[in-house]
Amino acid sequence: MAGTADSWLGRVVAGRYQVTGTLGQGGMGTVYEAEQLGLERYVALKVLHPHVARTPGAAARFQREAQLLARLKHPGAVHVFDHGADGEDLYLAMERVFGTPLHEVLESHGPLEVKTAVEVVAQVLEVLDAAHGLGIVHRDLKPSNVMRVGELSASSVKVLDFGLAALMHEEQHSRLTGSGQVLGTPAYMSPEQCRGEPLDARADLYSVGCLLHELLVGRAPFGDSPAVEVMSGHLYRPPPPVRQLRPERGIPEALETLVLACLAKEKAQRPASARELAARLRETLAPPAPARGEGKKQERSRAVTTTPAAPSPEVLARPVAVIEPGGPDNPHGIGTALAVAGYRVVSASADSSLEGMHALVVVPRSAQAQEEALTLASTLAARPHAPPVLLCGSGEDFSLMSRAVASGVYDYVPLPVDPTDLARKVGRALRSRR
Template structure:
């Protein structure tokens, strides 16, 4: 008996911190699920706070697709949580039995998972351990209902207690479903949960994980560095459109992923029907003669397979049809309808289908509502009684507009690929001043940092070429996000070195803090991945500041130009990096004097920066000082700034 009211019946599962029992509530006379904290965790104050936070987080989420909390308490110094009792199986058991699911079956699950994730994200709650075992398929009338379980490692965006801060730098979650940013142990957000959902979806469709390795260290490297096998290469008959879907869902860069659960599901639904046939047009009106008019007016195009019409008699039914047919291009809807009117429906269309465009229909006397609809984003309008020529022209115009939207979307995808092979400095320059003067040379004040992988050249001789390049990319995947986060621009990759340039306000302070963060992140990842991992090589950093020349260099005649920066600060930073030992961030006297008070330094002695030149005094950056970014490092990375890799 727990708390003198819950009778334990049988053990039904185990979570990260507790044992889950089927129990009976003696007061309310109903069966419940009861999670009791294990004795070994009950003695830990931090574990108890996490357990309590799990209860509080789920209790805030009153959503049909998240397991509901009934009660929380402490019995004989042992915390417990009382939840609704579910019957069914989790997705892990389903996949173990069936191995693969069809795209339509997967979509049915994703729609429900997305509702739960969207509710959690809106409340500022990140699950951090989304996996098939935490997706429960509850048996209900008339079918299954998905429930998200086990928020035991939940992160709450709007709360900032010491226990949450202490989770930085630790590996949180189930490794196979962790996002690259979880591997790097940075501040979590809802995009990490969407990555995990992408892994779940990939496994459901293909029967295998996108990233698999023999050991934890190799798995972490694979998640951060390796491409995944295209699903269409694993499952015969799976459309290539799913390959493009997963390029977004499992993008290493969070900014390239779907930005919401709704976008995720809408894109997956579009992938199911990507082999486009006739242009689909949805007609929404409760008047039967409108359906007859459309069928008669376009009977030849329907017969030729040019148009396909879908009909609904109110907004609610139309939303259902939009979900069933995610490739609908044109919607023609009346304004006044039962159940859900046209204006309400218009506001709901973008969340289901971002490409579809809506044409409103109404009588001439209802111009006020038509004006309101146009202000809400309607593409065009038709007046009743409908003129056939006006109807044809309006639909054709709308179809052309949607086709242009889709072409632009494809062009954006192509541009994203091109940007991967274009100088980030040039892209930033074009955005700042425009293409006309972007290539003009100028003198600017800047800070330049070189981050070298220590003694990587011997690795290229000891490993296969593919293995050596993979190791190098694994290091860069950790280094680059920290540089970009502080406003740095990766000017170029020089073999096993990264050259980053910081310009604008406080460029020196931002560059120094970025280098300190890079060093700490590399140390943390090396510790987690093991001494034989690519990260164990260590990094050497050199940093200098001053005036540099920026502009394009190369051969214009042969079409080979590169946008870069030149000057003494560039050369000095490169020499300092070569002279640095693993884990050192070396700076010269100029930087040391300029950043006094902002950062703590230690003398690193005299080093030879150039062959034949006399040694010069250099300094190692130890940590951020109190005047730089107060508590910025510990609060965002959670690893002491003095951590080095010696």
């Protein structure tokens, strides 16, 4: 059985792969460096965690997936050499790639030059196009799964961790239906992945949008917030335009438009294919020259639009209903925080009429009453002509958040509350009622 990394060091797997070190570990398995005896070459050996390998039908699915991945012949894809079982352990032997993952590049150098970022992502899309042609969806594309090989100014890329994509999806689906948990990396998950729906190639294009956003501005679209808030952003909030976040970088408007197209909530609104997106991305590197005398005017126009607008007096004046058991004495102090921020707060109850209200915030009585609050918020959100409903709840409860947003709740406010974050989310809900 698979054990700790130290217990694997020196082990010979299937009589031909001697483990020499650990390369990484994830939710599905551990990747070791191993020497293939007889050939004297190093490989990356992925070994499934025992609980994954023991799931019904795992061995058959694993074999089918490995055979499919072996057909993926592209210079930017990690080549699969072999697969099999060693006792109860299922393994996949792959090309050992030497390079720097993009998350380390970002940590060391910050955002990439615009031209470099576009070319890197275009190369990733070429690999995805080859994979999608075989019916393979990556499902976990992120900076740590893209390796830069060669010099940064003229590098090529390797897309890692295609292995077990379908198996990961089946495991994710079973976990979702069984316990409400979501597997994946929240910062790069498409809305449909957040909801636990079946995924297709357009989910990868959403992740590409998140990746390109991070390469251009230094962070993913919804930042480093708690996972529940990040997932809520994917499901409900518009992504921040890259030129607004980094106006000094000179990002072309056409490139920003493509990033936002990738990040469309509805997958039908995203680019049609990886190949099409790669071609359109490269076209943005040669934008048409501005007409004479228009350059400075356009720069001034961009400068004006990049300043985030504060809530207007009109928005602040709109009534916000708060169902907060205990009123201002509630330990969460939601109503008080909104009132201090300048919002017009109306205390309400489950039986109150919401006519004339422009937003509603539901607060649980206690940590033990979160399910009751979710039921109430979902019921109120389903009313005809209901205002946007925001639910407060534990910042660590992924299940509560995912079920809330799936039931029609407009947004989720993690507790303990951050007054600035609360005011911003309520302001966004009010603006959506215009």
